[in-house]
Amino acid sequence: MTLTTPPPIDPEEEEMLAPHSEFVAAEGSEPVEETANSVDAPKVDDPPKVDDPPSERFTWTIENFSKLTPKKVYSDVFVVGGYKWRVLIFPKGNNSDHLSVYLDVADFATLPYGWSKNIQLSLAVVNQVNSDFTIRKEYTQHRFNARTKDWGFTSFMPLSDLYDPSKGYLLNDTFMVEADVAVVDPPTTRFTWTIENFSKLTDKMLWSDVFFVGGCKWRVLIYPKGNNTDHLSLYLDAADSITLPYGWNRHAQFSLAMVNQIHSESTIRKDTEHRFNAQESDWGFTSFMPLSDLYDPGKGYLLNDTCIVEADVAVLEVDVKDSIPNLDGLSI
Numbered sequence: 302m303t304l305t306t307p308p309p310i311d312p313e314e315e316e317m318l319a320p321h322s323e324f325v326a327a328e329g330s331e332p333v334e335e336t337a338n339s340v341d342a343p344k345v346d347d348p349p350k351v352d353d354p355p356s357e358r359f360t361w362t363i364e365n366f367s368k369l370t371p372k373k374v375y376s377d378v379f380v381v382g383g384y385k386w387r388v389l390i391f392p393k394g395n396n397s398d399h400l401s402v403y404l405d406v407a408d409f410a411t412l413p414y415g416w417s418k419n420i421q422l423s424l425a426v427v428n429q430v431n432s433d434f435t436i437r438k439e440y441t442q443h444r445f446n447a448r449t450k451d452w453g454f455t456s457f458m459p460l461s462d463l464y465d466p467s468k469g470y471l472l473n474d475t476f477m478v479e480a481d482v483a484v485v486d487p488p489t490t491r492f493t494w495t496i497e498n499f500s501k502l503t504d505k506m507l508w509s510d511v512f513f514v515g516g517c518k519w520r521v522l523i524y525p526k527g528n529n530t531d532h533l534s535l536y537l538d539a540a541d542s543i544t545l546p547y548g549w550n551r552h553a554q555f556s557l558a559m560v561n562q563i564h565s566e567s568t569i570r571k572d573t574e575h576r577f578n579a580q581e582s583d584w585g586f587t588s589f590m591p592l593s594d595l596y597d598p599g600k601g602y603l604l605n606d607t608c609i610v611e612a613d614v615a616v617l618e619v620d621v622k623d624s625i626p627n628l629d630g631l632s633i
Contacts (some may be wrong), residue, residue: 356421356483357381361388366476367464378407382484384418390478395455400426400463403453404480406445417446417552417574419485419617424453427477430469442485444552444618487554487615490514494521494610499603500596511540515616517551523610528587533559533595536585537612539577550578552618557585560609563601574617 361376363369369392376388385407395401402424406412425437436458443452463470470476494509496502502525509521518540528534535557539545558570575584595602602608 356481359386359388359480359482361478361480363476363478365474366392366471367474375405376478381482382420384408384484386480386482388424388478388480389451389453394460397455398460399456400458400460401453401455402426402457402478403451404482405451409447409450417444417617419444419487421483421485422452423479423481424457425479425481426458426463426470427479428469429472429475429477434469436470437479487515487617489554489613489615492519492521492612492614494612495607496523496610497607499525499608500606508538509610514614515551515553515619517541517553517616517619519612519614521557521610521612522583522585527592530588531592532588533590533592534585534587535559535589535610536583537575537614538583542577542579542582545579547579548620550576550620551616552576553614553616555612555614557589558611558613559590559595559602560611561601562604562607562609567601569602570611 359376359379359381363374372393373389373391373395378385378387380386387405387407389403389405391397391401404420404422404424406418409416419442421440421442423437423439425435428434428436438454438457440452443449445452458470462468463476490512492509492512492514496507505526506522506524506528509523511518511520513519520538520540522536522538524534537553537555537557539551542549552574554572554574556570556572558568561567561569569590571586571589573584573586575581577584590602594600595608
């Protein structure tokens, strides 16, 4: 897609980094903090091979570039992967002697609390004389959220090169920038936990064995008779939380399911996402399903006194310490 109209100018001088917000839980999901022993052996299904996501190119042409007076200007909005984006540039640099170029989530103000988007990104300033000298910078992957709703390069290229008419980046005072954007769905891994002699369990709570997703250790926690409730309680836990360094956190999307072994369409599955940390290393559903349904032999959740629990986990982001990224993607 190509735009040749002058860019709209954002009326507010907003900060590049929005304040960090912790992610709220989906309705019915909550943390639990206790310890227990592991039981049974795990089964982890390998995720299917995922091809590189399709990328779309947005081209923004700005005329009379050297005459721009605003500190920063935005492109028109474009849509990739069902999401709204725009390019943000600082023609005279963002407190720098370099051109500053970023990708911005255009509709961040209307997105729900706790939103996040995972993308692959490259930004380029086109050399209109010799394409071999086009300057292109890439991020393999970045997670946009309320904390980092803009992301890119504060020091994209020297202003001295940009405004030198012999360099080819300004031709007839016209500037061209390209953004290649692909929205990435993180790979999901399924862990299956089969528990035999379920109705004979006497422990208040049970842990599954540890399984790995996204380089992180996880386990499922279940309360067979409910966590102070008349419902089955089911949680996902960061298994190695005690040994992780101060300030660690990991953001994951996950679903937990109680498999119906007679009618698969009656399997109960609940989805949520959470930023796990030292204060909330477990997250899930205290009222997952009524115990009366679980223990009713005609319902299909216990077959030969065996239940099957599934956890589908996708790790979105992992931080081992509290750090705030600058706009060049580095931790400070």
